[in-house]
Amino acid sequence: MANKGSAGATSVSDDVEHGHAMMVAPAAPRPSGVRANPGPFGLLCFGMTTCMLMFTTTKWSPGGFLPVVVAYAAFFGGAGQLIAGILELIRGATFAGTAFSCYGCFWLGWFLWKLLETQKTVAPVVLVGLTGDTLWCCLWAVFTACFFVVTLRKNTCLQVVFSTLTLTFILLAGANYSDACKLAAGYVGFFCGSSAIYAAIAMLYQEELGWALPGLHPTSYV
Template sequence: MGLGNPAPLGLLAFGMTTLMLMYVETGWAETEFEYVVAGNAIFYGGVGQMLVAIFEIIHGSSFSFAVFFSYGAFWLGWAFVLVERAKDYSAFGDASYPTGMTLFLIQWGILSTCFFIVTLRKNICLIVVFVLLSTTFYLLAAATATSSLAVKRAAGYFGFFTAVGAFYTGVAELINEEWGRHVLPGLRPILSPALKDISKEEIQKLTSYDKKSNSMFLQFSGLQVYRKEHIAAIREGVKTAILDATKDSGGEQKVHVIVDYKNVSIAKDLEEDYWEMTRFLERHYYLSVRRFCVSSFGTRMGGDNQQQRNAAMSDGEGSSAKNSHESTAKLEEASG
């Protein structure tokens, strides 16, 4: 059984913790409430996000690992400094360092801006979150440098909407995954590959076979199915590839199949025909099948039911197995 999608937890941890701090920054809550935020920042915003980051790198998503680990560490550091300064004999004493804090906040704004650039290939939700987050850090830096309460309040409002955006993205991923379709909008990839025709011969080129494990990897990443002829081409291409690969087996001509569904899209009116075609292949040519599907941040391995298949079509971007040997190892691990 494959791992689930850890990204929603990371988004919720970031959103909830940021939301709590922004209550203080906007003036809605007492300054002392920061100590409550610190407790949440340590366990939920800090440790929670860093655990998510570890699972994301296991899934193969460098971007989500960098994001969640960075902000998880940020929250742990913020909470540590806050709690340490509250002690009677704090190493920080009563020192004030507005210049250092300004530079600190600017560098986090720059990092968030860099993350924003990466999200331009992701989806609307993440783009909005990182635009707002970058702006929040820059405004906090300006407020620290100028001691302006008005700018601090403005930063608080931007941070508030950042948190709401992260919270929405996390919840949307959970709901869309559970329903197997886009119930809540904003997670579709911004960039889609140009439409191109699909032929039986091209499909055969997208297959690779590992004789030792009797496994075939279908590298369907970026495939766009928008004509009925494409479905027929996929069926015949996969069928021919399997028959050619197993013609000397002397037994049943069936294989274990691993399919990469990264950024695959299927025209809505062809979805039922497509999945009927896959059921035909499963009955006649597959011993087993594993499908890789992806979230808005990274990659997860999906199961074989209809709902998970549809989810593979509707989620965002991430990395997948690079060759049939790696995929076969994942299959054998899952089967074991």
């Protein structure tokens, strides 16, 4: 009888301890609502649209190509990046979500600006004033430079994208007063867009094929 009581006490004790362990054990983290990585999509939206715009800035394509860029700025560069940014924020990626959302809104604003110009609702930049356009480019240059600082703890691919994008905005600010600056902005901007496309493909290959392309290794410079 004593053995039975002892066994019963042990069983109850085990149950209590097990129940206590279940009570104090941390809950398993909830799976994120977004399981795929929106990063490659967002980078492709940015890179492709940027390269298309630089076709006209470098004079590689005639001015008649600009309406195509405007259309893609609305849906690919604008809406596409904004969607990628929202998905990144849902995943908890603050930097990627903020960057994609901001630059998506940038392209949407640029699309509306060019649309209003074609509808004669607003005057072209030359008539409105070059100073405002220059300050606008400078503002985005400072904004992008702030993002570049964060990439110093990301990877080389993102560092190249944001550093060249900062330089592109600076050159675009000077493009209002110098044709040489405008041409340089076109070439640097095209390189920036191309580097974003490379980063997207590198991320895609790494996740889907297991290929480690150069530039994605984490860095920590600050």
